[in-house]
Amino acid sequence: MKISILGTGMVGQVIAEKMMQLGHVTFMGTRNAAETIARQEPNRMTGISFADWHASHTDVQLVNFEDLPTDTDIWINASSGQASLEVLKKVTEKKLSKGVLLDLANPLNFSNGMPPSLAVCNTDSLAETIQRAFPSVKVVKSLNTMNCTIMMDPSLVPGDHQVFVCGDHDGAKRVVVDLLREVGWIEGNILDLGGLVAARGTEMMLPVWLQIYGKLGTGNFNFNVVRG
Amino acid sequence: MKISILGTGMVGQVIAEKMMQLGHVTFMGTRNAAETIARQEPNRMTGISFADWHASHTDVQLVNFEDLPTDTDIWINASSGQASLEVLKKVTEKKLSKGVLLDLANPLNFSNGMPPSLAVCNTDSLAETIQRAFPSVKVVKSLNTMNCTIMMDPSLVPGDHQVFVCGDHDGAKRVVVDLLREVGWIEGNILDLGGLVAARGTEMMLPVWLQIYGKLGTGNFNFNVVRG
Numbered sequence: 001m002k003i004s005i006l007g008t009g010m011v012g013q014v015i016a017e018k019m020m021q022l023g024h025v026t027f028m029g030t031r032n033a034a035e036t037i038a039r040q041e042p043n044r045m046t047g048i049s050f051a052d053w054h055a056s057h058t059d060v061q062l063v064n065f066e067d068l069p070t071d072t073d074i075w076i077n078a079s080s081g082q083a084s085l086e087v088l089k090k091v092t093e094k095k096l097s098k099g100v101l102l103d104l105a106n107p108l109n110f111s112n113g114m115p116p117s118l119a120v121c122n123t124d125s126l127a128e129t130i131q132r133a134f135p136s137v138k139v140v141k142s143l144n145t146m147n148c149t150i151m152m153d154p155s156l157v158p159g160d161h162q163v164f165v166c167g168d169h170d171g172a173k174r175v176v177v178d179l180l181r182e183v184g185w186i187e188g189n190i191l192d193l194g195g196l197v198a199a200r201g202t203e204m205m206l207p208v209w210l211q212i213y214g215k216l217g218t219g220n221f222n223f224n225v226v227r228g
Numbered sequence: 229m230k231i232s233i234l235g236t237g238m239v240g241q242v243i244a245e246k247m248m249q250l251g252h253v254t255f256m257g258t259r260n261a262a263e264t265i266a267r268q269e270p271n272r273m274t275g276i277s278f279a280d281w282h283a284s285h286t287d288v289q290l291v292n293f294e295d296l297p298t299d300t301d302i303w304i305n306a307s308s309g310q311a312s313l314e315v316l317k318k319v320t321e322k323k324l325s326k327g328v329l330l331d332l333a334n335p336l337n338f339s340n341g342m343p344p345s346l347a348v349c350n351t352d353s354l355a356e357t358i359q360r361a362f363p364s365v366k367v368v369k370s371l372n373t374m375n376c377t378i379m380m381d382p383s384l385v386p387g388d389h390q391v392f393v394c395g396d397h398d399g400a401k402r403v404v405v406d407l408l409r410e411v412g413w414i415e416g417n418i419l420d421l422g423g424l425v426a427a428r429g430t431e432m433m434l435p436v437w438l439q440i441y442g443k444l445g446t447g448n449f450n451f452n453v454v455r456g
Contacts, residue, residue, distance in 0.1 A: 112351075115425065115428070115429075117350050117351045118350050121349065121350050121432070122345050122346050122349050122350065122435075123340075123345045150456065156456040157454050157455070157456040158454065158456070159454060160454075161452075161454045164436075191440070191443060192443070193436075193439045193440070193442075193443055194439070194442070194443070197343065198436075198439045200343070200435050201343075201435035201436030201437075201438070201439045202436055204349070204432040204433070204435050204436065205432070205433060205436055207350075207428050207429035207432050208392075208421075208426075208429030208430055208432065208433055209429075210429070211421045211422070211426045211429045212419070212421070212453055214421075214422070215419060215420070215421055215422070216453075216455065218455070218456075220455065220456035221453050221454060221455045221456060222453075222454055222456075223451045223452070223453060223454070224389075224451070224452040224453075224454050225440055225444075225449050225450075225451060225452075226385050226386065226387060226388075226389045226449060226450055226451070226452050227385070227444065227446070227448065227449045228378065228384040228385040228386070228446075228448035228449060228450075
């Protein structure tokens with residue numbers, strides 16, 4: 001498949017690497033590819049500069065958002081939640097609507113310090129905001145409730161733990177679920193919560209996720225829904 | 229200990245029964261005790277009327293909010309989130325501040341239909357609202373992320389799964405943690421998330437809790453934070 005990842009941060013990098021390993025033709029979109037590829041400052045999370053990361057991942061094709069391929073099968077929104085609408089606009093609704101949009105961003109707002117609040121929540125969500133802004137795009141929300149290494153390798157956490165999926169387009173959800181399986185999520189741990197309205201709930205898990213992260217001192221955990 | 233439960237719904241009933249079993253002197257507060265005790269209509273959740281429930285739990289002392297004992301050790305707010313401030317006002321800050329207030333309510337707002345939204349969230353929480361309204365009260369938030377049968381009997385869910393605790397008063401948190409232990413929560417599954425600000429995160433778990441409830445068709449589950 002052809003995968004276009006929006007965003008070049010740690011999340012985008014981890015996803016790109018996995019997509020390449022799985023044999024997908026993988027693109028990464030950024031505002032200014034020449035500038036991004038020249039970036040020497042270490043990534044705050046990984047400690048590695050984008051230039052160095054890309055030097056060891058030359059098969060990942062870095063282009064400007066506007067130049068991402070029209071025949072992309074899955075668009076993956078790995079941009080920061082606050083930037084997502086602007087980034088998606090650069091890609092254009094026309095292009096996005098030909099594939100499936102997997103939105104894994106969270107609308108975290110750090111502008112008032114810690115803990116971050118959500119820029120949108122409760123009676124709305126980032127995923128629904130995107131769906132309203134681009135009505136012809138098939139938006140699927142998933143993978144936003146764990147850190148990116150676990151997203152792409154659920155075996156990092158032992159035993160059962162879940163990934164949530166929601167969206168208003170069943171066919172698009174199936175495409176995303178297939179990708180989740182390919183990445184290593186087992187059938188019973190992929191929880192389809194229904195329509196995109198459920199993204200309110202999964203995005204609202206971020207505050208407690210961040211608190212648990214603070215408590216444990218690591219983001220290397222996930223939630224297991226244990227039934228009685 | 230002397231326990232005063234605010235609220236006579238299913239949550240209050242399950243807690244009262246457990247507190248009695250543990251040998252605590254247990255009071256239940258309501259607006260109008262005579263009216264509540266005469267209630268013949270079946271509870272929407274349990275199918276049992278309050279009159280019938282109380283007939284088999286006569287040791288639980290039902291009184292008006294205003295008549296709850298001044299020497300209560302733990303006040304348990306099991307009223308609906310929307311009514312909590314008004315209920316607590318009836319008890320009075322003076323009385324509440326002599327013990328510890330365990331707040332397990334959620335600010336669910338069903339007035340716009342399903343799914344319910346939260347009346348307060350994101351940059352505030354019900355627990356913080358209560359703390360601001362009654363500054364001298366030692367508010368501890370806990371037990372609001374699971375159904376009431378699991379609250380009072382965590383063994384209903386197999387293996388590890390957690391209860392969160394937060395609050396600005398360490399001594400009060402210790403009192404609540406002791407009660408949690410007494411109820412059956414093991415030490416390693418009681419997660420202290422710090423100050424009361426963390427209640428934002430735990431109250432914001434409610435939307436996803438409700439979605440999972442809808443998906444599984446049962447509220448008989450809890451979250452286990454699995455570490456990698």
